[in-house]
Every structure is written in C-alpha cells, then in structure tokens.
Amino acid sequence: MAQKRNIILVGPMGAGKSTIGRRLATLLDREFVDSDKEIETRTGVDIPTIFEFEQESGFRDREAAVIEDLTMQDGIVLATGGGAVLRPENRRRMKARGFVIYLRTSVDEQLRRTAHDRNRPLLQTPNPRARLEALLAERDPLYTEIADLVVDTDRGHARALAQRIVKRLRHALGDTL
Numbered sequence: 001m002a003q004k005r006n007i008i009l010v011g012p013m014g015a016g017k018s019t020i021g022r023r024l025a026t027l028l029d030r031e032f033v034d035s036d037k038e039i040e041t042r043t044g045v046d047i048p049t050i051f052e053f054e055q056e057s058g059f060r061d062r063e064a065a066v067i068e069d070l071t072m073q074d075g076i077v078l079a080t081g082g083g084a085v086l087r088p089e090n091r092r093r094m095k096a097r098g099f100v101i102y103l104r105t106s107v108d109e110q111l112r113r114t115a116h117d118r119n120r121p122l123l124q125t126p127n128p129r130a131r132l133e134a135l136l137a138e139r140d141p142l143y144t145e146i147a148d149l150v151v152d153t154d155r156g157h158a159r160a161l162a163q164r165i166v167k168r169l170r171h172a173l174g175d176t177l
Helices: 017-028 035-041 048-070 088-097 107-114 128-146 157-175
Strands: 006-010 030-035 076-079 098-104 148-151
Touching: 006 088, 017 030, 017 076, 017 088, 017 157, 035 048, 035 076, 048 076, 048 088, 076 148, 088 098, 088 128, 098 128, 098 157, 107 128, 148 157
Parallel strands: 006 076, 006 098, 030 076, 098 148
Antiparallel strands: none
16 A cells, blocks of 8 residues: 555534544644635634635635645644545545544534534534435545545544544555554
8 A cells, every 4th residue: 555644534514523623633743624614714713704705616615625634744644524525526535645544423513513603504404303404425535535444433432433434544554554
C-alpha cells in the first residue's frame, strides 16, 4: 500500500469526527484540523451565517477550496463536514491524499448528539429525523465509496474508539503510519 500520511474522517453530523479526531491526533502526535472550523476562521463568520447569505451551494464552494488546501498538508488528522463527500472532486482528493475513516452512526444517535446544537443549518427544520434519514440515504454510499476503514460510533466513549482506531490503523498501515 502506498504511504498515506493524512488521516481523514468522514461521516454524518454527530458521528464524532471532531471529538474522536482530536483524540486520534493526540494519540498519533499529529495536528488536528476541522474543515468546518477552518471555513469559519477564513470567513470570519459561523456556518449558519454562510448558509444564510450564500446558501448551501456557496458553503460547498468554500468547503471544496478548504478540502483542497487541507488535504495538501502532510501528516494531519482532518475532520470533514458531513457533506464534504457530496462533490466528486472532494472525494477524489480525500481518497488520494489520506487514509479515509468513515465514522458511522445511527440516526437515533445523531438526534441525541445534535439535539441542542443550533449551529447545524440543515437541521433547522420541523422534522430533523426525516432530514437526517434523507441525508444518510444520500451520503452513506459516498462515505462507503471512499472509506479505507469503517468504524461504528454509536457505542463506546471517544477515548476508547480512538484507541481502537489507532490499533486498526497500525494494523492497516504498519510503519507508514
């Protein structure tokens, strides 16, 4: 297997990409980067504001530029937004420039984890469950398409999940990790 220095986390909102990503970065002694936070830093506004003024398409344009930049780095742990897989160029870049881990979770767990989070524009709807189910139906095949590893995150604490992922990474990548 060719050396893949970046660890890239994909999956739906509430799957634990940021939380587990931070722990992975610590365990692997790497820099952690969250693509959504990077977009907010570059624009100076939060994601709901970007959605308000530029709609989802404007946000996805910004996201594609950030994914391009961040995946060019070397040796980071990158947590992506749930919709980063929607654009084929993002999927190609992530697959080519990193070891992609799909953090999979159920809609029930997503609802529990995001219940009080108002920074999720796609959930500002009368029926968040229906929205999450539709997003999962659309995106799950895309996450699976690019995943080198799939990890279910419904059960277990972030620390234990991160340790389990590191073991699986060492098995998969050996000395190239």
